[in-house]
Amino acid sequence: GQQLNQSPQSMFIQEGEDVSMNCTSSSIFNTWLWYKQDPGEGPVLLIALYKAGELTSNGRLTAQFGITRKDSFLNISASIPSDVGIYFCAGRSNSGYALNFGKGTSLLVTP
Amino acid sequence: GAGVSQTPSNKVTEKGKYVELRCDPISGHTALYWYRQSLGQGPEFLIYFQGTGAADDSGLPNDRFFAVRPEGSVSTLKIQRTERGDSAVYLCASSLIRDNEQFFGPGTRLTVL
Numbered sequence: 001g002q003q004l005n006q007s008p009q010s011m012f013i014q015e016g017e018d019v020s021m022n023c024t025s026s027s028i029f030n031t032w033l034w035y036k037q038d039p040g041e042g043p044v045l046l047i048a049l050y051k052a053g054e055l056t057s058n059g060r061l062t063a064q065f066g067i068t069r070k071d072s073f074l075n076i077s078a079s080i081p082s083d084v085g086i087y088f089c090a091g092r093s094n095s096g097y098a099l100n101f102g103k104g105t106s107l108l109v110t111p
Numbered sequence: 112g113a114g115v116s117q118t119p120s121n122k123v124t125e126k127g128k129y130v131e132l133r134c135d136p137i138s139g140h141t142a143l144y145w146y147r148q149s150l151g152q153g154p155e156f157l158i159y160f161q162g163t164g165a166a167d168d169s170g171l172p173n174d175r176f177f178a179v180r181p182e183g184s185v186s187t188l189k190i191q192r193t194e195r196g197d198s199a200v201y202l203c204a205s206s207l208i209r210d211n212e213q214f215f216g217p218g219t220r221l222t223v224l
Contacts, residue, residue: 004153033212042115042202042215043154088153097167097209098144101153 006089006102014110019076021105023089031092032065032072033099036085043088047074079109113137115216117203123222124193132188132219136205143186144213145178146202154202154215160186161209193223 006023013019023032031050035043047058049065049072056063062075072089086106090099116135124130136143142161146154156170160180168178175193180186190197200220204213 006153031210035215040217042117042204042217045212045214048212090153092210097142097159098156098170099146099154099213101155103151103153 004089004091004100004102006105008105009103010106010108012108012110013079015080017079019079019083019107020073021087021089022071022073023091023102024071025091025100026070027093028069029091029100030069030094032063033090033092034061034063034072034074035088035090037088037104038085046087076107079107081109081111083107084109115203115205115214117201117216117219119219120217121220121222123224125224126193126195128193128223130190130193130221132190132201132221134186134188134203134205134216136184136186136203137214138184140205140207140214141183142206142209142211142213143180144204144206145186145188146204146215148200148202148218150199157188157201190221193221195223197221198223 034046037043047063052069054065060077064073086104088104089102118133144159145157148154158178159167163183175191178188200218202218204215206213
């Protein structure tokens with residue numbers, strides 16, 4: 001499958017700070033998804049994006065589907081300790097079934 | 112309602128043995144996917160079922176891997192002659208239809224000694 005470039009690889013922040021992470025692809029996707037995974041658990045869907053330029057929020061989380069359809073961004077505002085985990089972007093092409101995942105951004109939040 | 116469930120949660124086996132991993136998707140979801148996640152990596156696609164048929168098995172690494180979904184609900188991933196390199200977390204996901212959001216189960220951690 002397509003390899004997605006997700007950055008940063010890890011982030012270590014203080015509670016209350018805002019967080020930004022992004023994902024880029026060499027090919028076009030028609031769906032972008034953002035997941036969070038806690039240790040020993042499966043990925044949990046946070047936000048789904050279906051249209052280029054789309055900006056969608058879920059509580060303190062906001063994600064955008066890039067205009068070029070080759071990138072996506074996730075922002076977390078006013079981080080809290082329970083935001084700790086690994087965040088994955090995933091993209092799907094128009095002709096595909098499978099999700100192509102990035103390598104994840106590991107987020108650590110200190111109180 | 113209940114989410115995707117997978118059993119067992121952990122499986123330890125010896126090299127060369129046969130293993131079966133089970134996935135019970137969300138009720139009513141017609142699409143089912145298997146992924147494999149190695150340490151420090153994102154999940155990688157293995158196989159996709161639409162109903163009872165495997166619509167895309169291009170992600171299966173070799174012919175030791177096989178999956179079935181005989182009644183269009185529960186799926187079983189089967190691995191023959193396991194190798195140490197098969198050690199990973201095997202994740203199952205389901206979606207209402209093909210292009211909908213995929214919801215993941217907790218995974219089965221397979222360790223081949």
